[in-house]
Amino acid sequence: MFWDGNIFWFLMGLIFVVVSFAFKAFAEDRGWTLNWWKSLLAALWYWILMLSFYAWGTLAGENEASAGLKFFLFGLVVSIILGVGLWRLLAAKPKDA
């Protein structure tokens, strides 16, 4: 099965690497200064979003697709709220700038 097999998780890892490099380029284009803890927060944000998505699939595999969708939507709302905070944090200029 694709969805619970190694290829799926290989692709997810691949996507994570691509997203990481894309995010780095995106931040540089915007003039954001990324340090280690900002990068970690961004990775955590992505992790929360993806976990919600993975949980949807896992619960669907348990014959609980409805609960999975609700869990994903809940995670999406949480991700959007946290994403707004993260954006403002990343976009903030140093006070002496």
Place this chain on the structure above:
Amino acid sequence: MATFQGALEANPGWKLGDPVEDLDFPPPLTAFYSEYPERLEWDYKTFTETIPNNQKDAAIYGPYYTLANAYSYGFQYHGANLPGQQAPPEESDFTIRGNPIPPAVPFKSAALASEFVKEIAHRFGATLVGITRAYEDFFYADSWRGCPPEYDHSNLPEHWKYAVVIGVPMEWDTVLGSPQTSTSYEAYDRVSTAAVRLEGAIKTLGYAARASSPMTNYDLIVPPFSIEAGLGEVCRAGYMIAPETGSNLRTAVVITNLELEIDKPIKFGVEEFCNKCKICAEQCPSGAISFADSPAEQEWGTGSVLRGWEHWYINNGACYNFWRESMGPMGCRLCVAVCPYSRKDNWVHDIAKFADPRDPTGVFASGLLWMQKNFFDYPDAVEYHRPDLGGHFAGFRTEPTFLHAERYLDIDIVSPHEN
């Protein structure tokens, strides 16, 4: 007559309110009903009202459950052929197929004996294995299998020293069809088979052994042994929740005199979670499970402490009454299916089970419970009942495809869900 049904058939004119002594019960049963008149009412209702109604329902909807019944009977048929105990412990525990067990083969240590017993128990089919002492409190006061009426039950036989507790879950997809299409026999048969195999293996090594299992009957109450053996914690529905399988676990016990290293009871937050959750009580169509905030506050039964052990008590009369109302294989199992702990052992639930007992504030448990009650769909409890009571024989979830009689059988089928 040792059964309510038999006593009623022998005295068909008897009505509720008549003296219970008029029914031809053994004295202990008469004393029981005198002490617990609510059980008399429930049993009277079961045999005079519920079972006749069930027979009418089966005439209409029975074909819908043909495959579920056939699937269940396969397990029941095999389990019924397992060897039981036909003689008192002093005889049957020391014989294999009528022959005396050989001289005992000594183990290097109790720890290694336990390791071996657990290893083969798993290979015999057990999912979970734990070991504890043969606590006298957990044995029946009388009626041990194979014992004549004059047998002295006042003390345990000397060779009843250790209890090897094994557990097997029911299938995850079928149990979700509870209370109608699931079957306890899936796991009854498997755990009984594993127990009988274990009994045989231990005897072959020259030690006494006696399996108590769903298909070979019992001399004891299994859940407290399971809890003392470290398989899980007692739950609101009166039995045990294991970390790995939740309340979806059917258990058996093999009593032996083989010196074993015992396990310790575990705690992983079930007591606190059950006090808050109450989903099983909300869903139980018979109202058999208490809504009390703790075992000490339960409103019925023999009290929360029996022989010095605290436990949750369910209204057995109400529970059994619904067993005989539901369709498909005998029983209900809904409390197993709806329990938040009864979920597959995957990363979503593992995170929850890992974090909950490590959060001393209880905030995480409350959050989990909020998600459980708001994200997961629960039918209204009345939907599980028969149509005349406002239900449609609902299952917690739709039964798996292989139990859909309409898909496979060329017969007339009336679905209770379409009326």
